[in-house]
Amino acid sequence: MKRRDILRRTAAAGLLAVPATGLLTGCALGGDDDNSGGESLEGTKSEQNPLGVKEDAPLEVVIFNGGFGEEYAKAHQAMYTEKYPKATIKHSATQEINKTLQPRFVDGSPPDVVNNSGGGQIDFNGLVSQNALADLGELLDAPSLDIPGKKVRDTLLPGVVDVGSYDGKFLVLSYAYTAYGIWYSTKLFADRGWQYPKTWDDHIALCKQIKAAGIAPWTYAGKHPRYMSWPVISTAVKFGGPDVAKAIDNLEPNAWKSEAMKAAADAWYQIVKDGFIMPGSPGLDHVQSQTEWCRGKAAFISCGSWLESEQAKVTPAGFNMSVAPTPSLGSSDKLPFEAMRGTAGEPFMVPAKAKNRAGGLEYLRTMLSMKGAQDFTRKVSSLTVVAGSTEGIDLPFGLNTVVKALDASGSNGFNWVYNNFYRKLERELVDAACGEFFSGRTTPAEFLDQCQKGADQIAGDSSIKKYKRQ
Structure with a gap:
């Protein structure tokens, strides 16, 4: 094609x-x-x-x-x-x-x-x-x-x-x-004999191997933790279908507490509680975390397709960064592994x-x-x-x-637009919730509750014009 x-x-x-x-x-x-x-x-x-x-x-x-x-x-x-x-x-x-x-x-x-x-x-x-x-x-x-x-x-x-x-x-x-996805170094994976995981169980199993090899499985932009909301919501959309994102976009009651979002949050909490995130990540901005990733200190990072350009000056020759979709939670997912946000x-x-x-x-x-x-x-x-x-x-x-x-x-392919409808919701409220969650200070339920309270705050503010995604 x-x-x-x-x-x-x-x-x-x-x-x-x-x-x-x-x-x-x-x-x-x-x-x-x-x-x-x-x-x-x-x-x-x-x-x-x-x-x-x-x-x-x-x-x-x-x-x-x-x-x-x-x-x-x-x-x-x-x-x-x-x-x-x-x-x-x-x-x-x-x-x-x-x-x-x-x-x-x-x-x-x-x-x-x-x-x-x-x-x-x-x-x-x-x-x-x-x-x-x-x-x-x-x-x-x-x-x-x-x-x-x-x-x-x-x-x-x-x-x-x-x-x-x-x-x-x-x-x-x-x-x-x-395009938004999970990035990894093809060279690192080839050298180590690793394969990018298509299922969540395989992802966790690989994270254990990566950690045992002395490399952090994950890092993220700790000063802009909303970057990690992208794979969480992607996991939920693939599990529950596009209506999961539509409900969030439309500020529907308890949209952030849907069964799909609960399943996704529970899954992503595993990389927190099992110590799969590079120490110090919460204090890094996007460039710093991406640079550590380019240096081989971590195997995975969440980002959009501007990453290659943004890191061009510090990416080692032959690093060969690749993007992939989020792993599927299981066979009951409504969208296939290949489904991706863009x-x-x-x-x-x-x-x-x-x-x-x-x-x-x-x-x-x-x-x-x-x-x-x-x-x-x-x-x-x-x-x-x-x-x-x-x-x-x-x-x-x-x-x-x-x-x-x-x-x-x-x-x-899928997308969500609440970040465009209500900039404050992603940039401040969900961002803060992600900061607490991925630094290990809140549980999945508390994370989703914090996100939902942010959405409810926007929904209840009459000074903010509301939009409906069809």
Whole structure:
């Protein structure tokens, strides 16, 4: 099967579930009622310039300087100036998008393109509710830069438009396609004669072997323990089916205490009580824990498919990191072992009050070109939402395993979106519960009770807009 077919199939399977927004901000973000954004620099529209870019208008782009870095963005900017050589681009990168840019949204002087990502992102609920984002619908209907005969919308994987749409308007472009799973070193496993476990019993048996060999079976991002909520919920969804995640997304009463979540929490508690987690893990951030894993101090780690890029500078030659689904609890699981979570992420937006809105849309069109998408994949070892963009690319080892895993997951792929609906629930409340649980301070029942109390807190807060996943 071609990679184009693989990604279309997994996306259509529901991996790109529709997210909404998090918690309301308490600060006006400089939008307006009609989302027009006031005056903006515009040129004359034509067949060659469908978005009406003013060829000498400056463009400002702000990038989240996280796991993907900023070099890919500089390459996209070079592609933009190749077409518009009279334009100057102001580029900046930060890990604190909110702290850096919210004051500029408030005073009506935002950049033209914002990669609103990371832990310090600006809350989307406030941005959307205050009409601070430009409608990207015109971008979707523009012709692709380099895929003949197709509009931009026709080059995207199924579900991408839904992911970024709010009340029928496409406002956010999620650019990267991310798979979530358990990572291990193929070299380490080959050298030791270990096989990745498909069942929970085999996983525990292997953890005992790994520990006996003087290696910690597991480590995790102790300062961001929500990373471990991903395999727990994945285990529950595979055990009980996709409705387990849907109930959590919809804040249904006792959704976190379902039989599937109880079974998953009980299983994952075993790696805590049996001492299978590397000592000191609770004090490590994501980079530190991933670095220890790359050094062979631990065998498994939970992460998304940005891991290979984020660890590129410290990964030993021949390490050959691989991703795999969570082990099945047993033969009664409703989804097969191969089922895996994935979705579109890494959000980009054009502010409604951008001085060069047309240029911002054109910049996104550049990113969504085949050239732009392939360059991104080559530079950061991650998939994009442009269909077929991995064709002809010599993918790095880890990303190859991602593609193969998504192929195997196929129509059994799943996702949840409560983290997008209610950012605080995952980033603060579930995060805190995971911190207590995986450091051994709470039992499975106490862990689930803490998660449920967090969900109930969100459900009972009338200031937070609620969303329903169908």
